[in-house]
Amino acid sequence: MADSQAGFDIPPLKADLSRLKADVEAVNALGIQPGLPGINRVSFSDADMAGRRWLMTRMADAGLAVWMDCVGNVFGRWEVGDGPAVMVGSHLDTVVMGGPLDGTLGVCAGLEAVRSMQDAGLTPRRPVVVVATADEEGRFGGMLGSQAICGEVGPDWIAQATDSDGTRLADALTGQGLDPTGDTAWRPESIAAFLELHIEQGPVLDRAGEAIGLVDAVSGVFNWSVTLTGEANHSGTTPMDHRRDAFRGMADFGHAIDRILAEAGGPQSRLTVGKAALSPNFPHSVAGTASFSIIGRDADDAVMEALAEACRTRLSEAAERHGLELDIVRHSWLPPTRLDTDLHARLCRHADALGAPYRTMPSGAGHDAQTFARHVPAGLIFVPSVGGISHAPNEHSDWDSIHPGATLLARAVADLAV
Structure with a gap:
């Protein structure tokens, strides 16, 4: 210099x-x-x-x-x-x-x-x-x-x-x-x-x-794409307890974000689902797939690791509760x-x-x-x-x-x- x-x-x-x-x-x-x-x-x-x-x-x-x-x-x-x-x-x-x-x-x-x-x-x-x-x-x-x-x-x-x-x-x-x-x-x-x-x-x-x-x-950031796969079906004829509704799995994870931050995060922690898509994406159909992004940030390596592990756990739990398959694509991890x-x-x-x-x-x-x-x-x-x-x-x-x-x-x- x-x-x-x-x-x-x-x-x-x-x-x-x-x-x-x-x-x-x-x-x-x-x-x-x-x-x-x-x-x-x-x-x-x-x-x-x-x-x-x-x-x-x-x-x-x-x-x-x-x-x-x-x-x-x-x-x-x-x-x-x-x-x-x-x-x-x-x-x-x-x-x-x-x-x-x-x-x-x-x-x-x-x-x-x-x-x-x-x-x-x-x-x-x-x-x-x-x-x-x-x-x-x-x-x-x-x-x-x-x-x-x-x-x-x-x-x-x-x-x-x-x-x-x-x-x-x-x-x-x-x-x-x-x-x-x-x-x-x-x-x-x-x-x-x-x-x-x-x-x-x-x-x-x-x-x-x-x-x-x-x-x-500068905070680190991890960038994931998540897909929950269930079964598309008729919204009027499929009983609620027989559904493999991918939207409900995604919503389940979204509801868990506050708990993830409380248990694994810190003052600089951020978790964001910023992009989401359902398929078939039709009012009278149960969603067969839900695809969404997760962006996590923190200024501490250990906290970032804890956030990522907590996200994996909550996603797995949501998938199991709703009979869904879970796929996570980890695009990047910037420390x-x-x-x-x-x-x-x-x-x-x-x-x-x-x-x-x-x-x-x-x-x-x-x-x-x-x-x-x-x-x-x-x-x-x-x-x-x-x-x-x-x-x-x-x-x-x-x-x-x-x-x-x-x-x-x-x-x-x-x-x-x-």
Whole structure:
């Protein structure tokens, strides 16, 4: 990592808010689909790839060397200095009917950090790489882009990965002209540090009236698909005590979530059933299958293990009670991660110099920074989310509240690179 003293030997950079806002709005125009609210750039959709191509053009306009790797990660390298690069960025893919800032702000703010350094006439002593990672939202489980960069996943993992609808990751990649068999890993020693700016996606900063959150730890997450299989039958002629009703098994598990959290969880525990489907899915039919997702999170490894075991137990009990078969597909397990303490201290000193009210806080959501943190020094900056709303069309952050975090990011990148 660089050895400058918290930015006091660099000019007081300031992000150009109007330029940053214009970039965010431009790429989000590529995520608007008729009939769907919010932003829709689901991983490896045509809209997702259009956003990546737009970014490559903007990076080239800033004089960066630009390329896309074989899984869709986009890089813009400021070819200055030598040695390991400072990497900065986030992701452009969204959930279905997502918000305008989740990930997108961090990518555009990374590019803006480079442009603000260029505007100030700075000549870094090491390269700066802006990155937009692929499939951070976990359509295929995990965080494909950052895990591929860090060498945690490769062709073997890609070959077996599917989304919740059964689409193969390898097919999604080849469908967009990408290569599921290629090499994407960077050597850890080629990256000096990774920095990410992100909306908080929670209410803490907004409620406290604080401009910046400096993350010291990121919760782990496990991602499962569950199928309960019973017997489809007529809803009028099948007695209640003769039914193998898959819906009732799913509902049974849902009712057990509070008990699972009380017995196995902690203050940072989260369990979510966010996607569910019944078959035949007809008003006059008993459900023969119920398929649903389970996402579990916690900042402690042992608690995560306990949550997962409790989920397995309750699912088995629900299946037995209702005469159902149980199948669990475990898509991914991302462990809780501590971020680099020295880099966190640097960010705190920059925030002090900026005069912006901030707090140290954990992140309940997963981010690319947690992947990088397992391999290189990584830091994560939060800006407030109004009402704590995210992964929804009404996700919003006031631009005036974004400005301190974007400026802090620019100064931190300069500190590490100059």
